[in-house]
Amino acid sequence: MAETAGAPERPELFYEITDTVGEVAPRPVGGWRRYWDSATARKITLLAVLAVVWEGYGRWLDDALLFPTFSAAVGALASSIASGELPGAAAFTIQLLLKGYAAGLVLAAILTSVASVTRIGADFLETVASMFNPLPSIAMLPLALIWFGIGENAIIFVLIHAVLWAVALNAHAGCRSVSPTLRMVGLNYGLSPFGYIRRILLPGAFPSILTGLKVGWAFAWRTLIAAELVFGTTGGSGGLGWFIYNHRNQLNTANVFAGLLTVILFGLLVENLIFKSIENRTVRRWGMQA
C-alpha cells in the first residue's frame, strides 16, 4: 500500500429526503420484565423477602420476648390500631412535631431574612448555626427540662433547635447561590426589593430551602421520638416514643415492634408523599434538580 495515497477518491452523494419518518414500534417487553423494570416493584419485592426472612427467623428462634415473628408484630400493630392506643400516641407525637416544626420554620425565616439583608445578620447566622448545627438536639433536653420543666414546652424547645439551624443554613446558602444574572434581570424589569425577594430570590433558592425543610423534618422526627423515650409521658398522654418505652417495660415486645413500624411508616409517608410531591411539582418540573 502506498504510504502517501490516503483514502481513494469517492463521488459525492446527494439524497432527497421526502418520506416522513414513520412510527417506530417499541420492542415488545414481557410481563415479568416490565414488572422488574419498575423501581417500586423491585423495592416491594425486597420488602416481601425481608418480611419472609424475619418471619422465618422468628419462628426458628421461637422466643416472643426477644424477637417476635413478623406476623406477631403486624398483629400487634393491627390490635393497637384497633384499640385506639397507637393512633392516639401517633396523633400526640404529630401535633407536638407540627408545633415544634412550625415554630422552627418561623424563626428560621426571620433569621434568614435578617441574614440576607444585613452583613452582621449573615455573620451571626453563619457563626451561631455552625456552632449549634453539630450539637444533637437531644443533648439540649436536660437543659430544656431545667428551663421549662417537664412538659410540652421543653420538647418544643428541643424541636426548634433541631429544625432551626438546618433550615436557616440551607435557605441562606440557597439565597446566596441565586445567580447574579437573575438578580440583574430582576433589577432590569424594575422589581422593588420586596418584589425581588418574592419573585426571584425565594423561587431561586427554593431547591435549597426544600432540602432544608426535608433535613429539618428528619431531625425533628428523630429528636422527638428520642425525647419521648427519655422522658416518657407529659401529663396523662404520651406519644410514640412513650408507647415503645411503655411496652418494653411490660415486656410486650411485639408492641415495641409495632411502635417502631409506625415510626418507620410515618417517616416513609412524609418523605415519599409530601416532600416527593412538592419536589415533583416544583424543582423537578423546573429542571432545577435532576
Add this chain to the structure above:
Amino acid sequence: MTTGPLLEVDGVTLQYATQQHLTTATYRVGFQVLRSDRFVILGPSGCGKSTILKAVGGFVTPVEGRILLRGRPIDGPGPDRAFVFQEFDQLLPWKTVRENVTFALTSSGTLAGKEAVDRAMHYIGKVNLTPFADRYPHTLSGGMKQRVAIARGMAMEPDILLMDEPFAALDALTRSRMQEDLLELWEETRFTVLFVTHSIDEAVRIGNRILLLSAHPGRVKAEINSSGTDSDGRGGSISDRIHALLFGDEAEGDPSDG
C-alpha cells in the same frame, strides 16, 4: 420626536474593584447611538465592552463622564433598556416561556392581565416559539432560550435593546441562524440595539455601525460603518480593516477572536 441621538455616551470612565486593586475597565469612551441603529461594540476581551453595556443598563455607575438616554442621565436599571445576557440562566427556570415574557411586562408595570399575555404571545411568535410557549426553560435548547430572552426584551418595546454577547455560548450553526433571525426581526420593527461582541464576523454581520475598542483599559480606536456584508464597497474587506485597526502591525499571527 427629538432629532438628537437616542443614547449618548460621553467621556465615560468605568472602574471596578477587585480584591487587590481598582481596575479601570474603560477610559473616556464616547459614542452616540441613533434611533434604529444596530450599534456594535467590538473589542478583545478586557476592553470593558460588557462593562459599558452594564453602565448603559444602569448596573454600573461611571466614575467620570455621563450617559444620556433621550437627553436624560441614566439613574439605575430600568425597563426602558431591556437587557439580553449571554448566560442561559437569565430565564426564570420556574416560569414557562410565556410566563417568563409576561413576567417582564407585569413586574415592570408596562401591562397587566390579558394584555400582557397577548403581547407576550405576539413576541414569542416573532421568535418562532409559539409551539413552545408552555414549556419550561430547561426543556429548550440553548438557541431557543436565547430567543425567549430576545422575545422578553423586545416585548418591553424598550427605547434600546442591550445585548451582551447573546450568541457567544451557542454552537456555530445556531449562532449563524440567530444572527440572520435577529436581522429579520430588525427589518420588521427597526428597533434600536446596542450589541456587544468579540467576534469580528458577528460585528460585521449584525452592525450598521461598529465601535472598536482597545484593551486594558478600553479606549475608542475607531467607529466605522458596516453594510452587513463583508465588503466596504471599495473592493476591500471590512474585517480586514477592523483587523488592521485593532491589531495594527501585530496583526500577523494574531488570532482574530476567541
